[in-house]
Amino acid sequence: MNTAGNDVFFLTLGAAMVLAMHAGFAFLEAGTVRKKNQVNALVRVITDFGFSTVAYFFVGFTLAYGISFFAPVSELNLLNGKANGYEMVHFFFLLTFAAAIPAIISGGITERVRFWPNTLATVVLVALVYPFYEGLIWGGNLGYQAWLEATFGAAFHDFAGSVVVHAMGGFLALGAVVLLGARKGRYAKDGRVLAILPSNIPFLALGSWILCVGWFGFNVMSAGNVEGASGLVAMNSLLAMVGGLLAALVAGRNDPGFVHNGALAGLVAICAGSDIVHPIGALVIGVVAGAGFVFGFQVVQNRLKIDDVLGVIPLHGGAGLWGGIAAGIFGLSSFGGAGGVTFMSQLVGTLTGVAIAISCGFIVYGAIKVVMGIRLSEEQEYHGADLSIHNISANPEQDMAAH
Amino acid sequence: MNTAGNDVFFLTLGAAMVLAMHAGFAFLEAGTVRKKNQVNALVRVITDFGFSTVAYFFVGFTLAYGISFFAPVSELNLLNGKANGYEMVHFFFLLTFAAAIPAIISGGITERVRFWPNTLATVVLVALVYPFYEGLIWGGNLGYQAWLEATFGAAFHDFAGSVVVHAMGGFLALGAVVLLGARKGRYAKDGRVLAILPSNIPFLALGSWILCVGWFGFNVMSAGNVEGASGLVAMNSLLAMVGGLLAALVAGRNDPGFVHNGALAGLVAICAGSDIVHPIGALVIGVVAGAGFVFGFQVVQNRLKIDDVLGVIPLHGGAGLWGGIAAGIFGLSSFGGAGGVTFMSQLVGTLTGVAIAISCGFIVYGAIKVVMGIRLSEEQEYHGADLSIHNISANPEQDMAAH
């Protein structure tokens, strides 16, 4: 039996499932923004995916793992001594994670960001920033993990990317959102917070569902090969998702956006420790993440007055941070977990990621803002990104033509 | 080669596909109800899934199979002598079936059911009622299958749950729908039947498509391990689906709702015998199920005046019942089937399930009705479950804000 073929099969499905998650990001965003920005949300997510692929193929993946794809096909098929072109589908799988970075940020900056400056940020983040931290944690680069292990007794454990992917994306968004400023009409001069209502709850729910389902590829296939496939990872992902959605149901008083995003908060938080925590630990992690998201959303928007449209800072940032640390608690064998982690490594590893994310977010978006500007003109924002950038609306027949 | 890893891979995909089916249930329902109840349909389906998980994790699964998950992770990973945490992904897979019970019922009781009483019913059904019959049939509990085998020469064969899941859900809905009463405006005092039109055919179609695709996980992965994966199951599912949709096309005179639900009727009916009937038998089973659904829908709604909104009683109940019995006909080797079934066992096993479902439906919903009430107030129903329960509509920007 050809193990490599089976592993290619395994990762192809993982990659396809996480690719599908990008459709989920697109619909979650399209449903949450106002109708005049739906098309832009959809186009931005898919083109960000495209630019991410190019950036990660030519630069990012090599930076993180030292592998490149410039040899002839005959060699590529056996790269790293693995048959059936395993390394290529491995690239595909990891790319779908890398491309989640702009997809996450997208939900924060939507409805007023300019198209090409955002594309430039995407390229920089996926070519350089994300792979830097990814390489540190998953590529063993620069001796960072070795140092943590030597210092605290265990490396930083982030099985499927609570921190590497989600906290990174969520906190990169902080700089972007702050530098961009709030949408027109979001905060009144007298300090009141004005609501901007979502356009389409079914699209939002569809996006959330696609993300939830794809997430089982994100987590289970993070094992990298069939040998490592783990029922524990599947079950923990399930329980954290459920914990998140039920907690958000209660904390969010039946708000459909909170319920559907609460499931995602649970899934964000379980990535790191899904292979080591006990299922009941996973449920608790999810409950905290879901309730924390509802709470964090309101703090960010209403107290801090940061107009993070989809709430990606609490959702991916907050829950990712919590997940990184929680793996250092519920992963301990004293909590029924599999052990092999220490709280300190989890704390330090997580905070390192958050620090990189926050600083690079301000640097990258700040530089682009200075050089070319990142925000639509007031008039473009008023007419909506759909007409301003794409020259078409979400329902063109109905909105645009003579009847 | 690690077989356990491969089986975990197999069931993870099966579980993910059936998880996706819950999104299908959500959109099928959201598209069929009136617009003022779309949000509630979506939220109810996902939260029912959440409560089902908790109920099945702590009670139901143990009841059906005698397995629980309270040991430390190191033991869970090897539970039942199976490596890679197989039993946990097995739980996940079977949970997605268990959670189908409230998802099925949901389509019948939608547009007027109260939120929390419904949640309570979900918990009781998934913790107790469903696992009781499931354990009887699939868990070998109480010697029921042994008795059937001794009496009629074969155990009751329900490969993927035509009866265990679908007839159970469909006939549980009977009590719920009858006790709830029809939607306001559905039946005129003078006896006329008034139509309440669906809100969104594309959402309905999307739901149906998701269910169709996911169903191949439902059926094929019911083998439980890769060793047992069967091309016959895949092909039979295909042909029954096609038979159902084409028969409903003709019987339903090109009604899009009938066509898309007809495919599901075929799939419901083939679950039981998909591993033993001949492909042409599967086609016939599907044709009967699809035409029967169209016919049954109109009998239930227009003759019996039971306001089963999505037609879940004929769809899951009727086609499930037919599927259980049909496996005892087309599964016989005289019909080109694989044999190993008897008509009597199929009949008795099926009717047992239906009887349990009908009685427990009335008992559970009846008790809840008495204790706390199950129906929205007239005013809440008039304004719609979305505004009444969730304080938001399906298109908030358009419906709710000042422009």
Place this chain on the structure above:
Amino acid sequence: MNTAGNDVFFLTLGAAMVLAMHAGFAFLEAGTVRKKNQVNALVRVITDFGFSTVAYFFVGFTLAYGISFFAPVSELNLLNGKANGYEMVHFFFLLTFAAAIPAIISGGITERVRFWPNTLATVVLVALVYPFYEGLIWGGNLGYQAWLEATFGAAFHDFAGSVVVHAMGGFLALGAVVLLGARKGRYAKDGRVLAILPSNIPFLALGSWILCVGWFGFNVMSAGNVEGASGLVAMNSLLAMVGGLLAALVAGRNDPGFVHNGALAGLVAICAGSDIVHPIGALVIGVVAGAGFVFGFQVVQNRLKIDDVLGVIPLHGGAGLWGGIAAGIFGLSSFGGAGGVTFMSQLVGTLTGVAIAISCGFIVYGAIKVVMGIRLSEEQEYHGADLSIHNISANPEQDMAAH
């Protein structure tokens, strides 16, 4: 380890993913047509799938591969000496390709085609025309491939059907669209080309996303068994998709329809050579396909005045043709490819397919037009196919009832 079980698992997922693509076709079409034709688009795609299954089961598959399914189940499970009913899931997988033929054509003829005449065409094409060419190329029938190999040094290489499926479908549509004539109001008498705007960009995008994700089943699972699963195929599909979408973004000036269809153009073009070209070759193939689609779309519609609603002639026809030929360029080892192809075989094989498609398209639709007519009456077209054929609109509650 049971290899057959694993291969059944492999193809079941491949088949499920390509089955899902049909939902993609349905939504791509529903989003692009006018609102009054959405229901018809959805129903036509799913019923075409149904009729295709029947036609391919009873006739087409046997024609292409000489295999039929009339033996008892015990034999079917071991057909062709393969265990676990492998040949049956193989049928399922290949059927989902065959059924793509009417799904592709559907996008060209939509908004004015009659229902049953179209169904008849579907049956003829999937029972006879498609399997004829499929058998020639993939079934080794009539010695065509042997002749190519003898003449040009290599057989015609079409790994996943750029030509066998896509160019075939796209060029079959030519005859259908031309014989049907343009939609009322598409071309003014004075020669101006009048736009008919799409109804729903999110549905269009959803369709495209589903197609993109499913395509990885289309391509990777074309290996037929796990042994042959190839990371190269996965990566090449990814890069061609990305190339297509980015090129269409630029060439189409940010038009959301072009971007989302551009990804598909890249995927169409990579099918043929995905197992042999270098990833960078795949990127180039995708770029050419994406830009070519934008260009070809406008030529077909605005110059040639062929009212191919979704642009399936350039999308599947044009990009498929390009893909067939491109495999003969970028597949060469001098371009870093795996070799084993010759330009001439690719050219001849491709043009043969295109010639068969164009001629059979005119013949089949021409005959049906003469015998029974293929176009809705002017009044039916005016009211829309939804009301005319299905007696219901896309949003019945809103459009049809008294409020």
Place this chain on the structure above:
Amino acid sequence: MKKITAVIKPFKLDDVKDALLEAGITGMTVAEVRGHGRQKGHTELYRGAEYNVDFVPKTEVTVVVNDELAEVAIEAIVSSANSGKIGDGKIFVSDIERVVRIRTGEENTDALS
């Protein structure tokens, strides 16, 4: 002839239509509008942030009748659209000089019958 325009609560439309039909008035035209009156807009909360609902959905029913039917029509509307709650709406009456039935070219009373 008189034009009687009534701005009513949307869910009263069926009752108003029935009342008019009973009064022998079959011609009517209905439009969806939004209104502001005593029943003012109000402020709602979404996730802790405010939004204004400045206008309330209303339905506008217009009937053009012969002078002698005006009183009957107004009474039919008043009695059927009245829920006794704020926001029940208003009726505006104005003069119509001429009515033409497009199909036949008939005018005035003939056009209205």
Place this chain on the structure above:
Amino acid sequence: MKKITAVIKPFKLDDVKDALLEAGITGMTVAEVRGHGRQKGHTELYRGAEYNVDFVPKTEVTVVVNDELAEVAIEAIVSSANSGKIGDGKIFVSDIERVVRIRTGEENTDALS
């Protein structure tokens, strides 16, 4: 000045617009309405159950013109909106006392030209 309000079949709007433009009338305002008249609502069947379509979709075209143009406008509408079938609609003419162009403050005839 006169206000001419025509309730027509929606698919006739293009023809009516063209006819008015030809008659030299460029100012017009259009609204989607629903109507009930000789062409009554009707009962349809969905899956064996009834539902009422009480109102038929109509389009309301309003033009305000100087008195001397009223006749021309009415004729343009009658001839272009006429399909000879029931439900073609009606034209209502009433008096307008004053017209103001918002942009310039011009009034009456000036505002209309």
Place this chain on the structure above:
Amino acid sequence: MKKITAVIKPFKLDDVKDALLEAGITGMTVAEVRGHGRQKGHTELYRGAEYNVDFVPKTEVTVVVNDELAEVAIEAIVSSANSGKIGDGKIFVSDIERVVRIRTGEENTDALS
């Protein structure tokens, strides 16, 4: 009493509403309409093919006021809806004979207060 109907640019609605409220006029009814005037329809391109936008979206605001308030209302609308650009819209004033408040049956001035 006077009926003042203003066809304005949709994004000016908030300003007009505020101006009217400030002028002490709280009753108003708003409808979405489409208009054609000096600001004509135009031809757009979609993928190289033309389509016409014959009508421009407009908002119609109707207020019925006592005669003495008419001038105030018109001025409030003119000043708040004016952007100085073509398409700002028009105001039409006509006579209203009678007003009835449905809830109470009050008439005319009482019904408007």
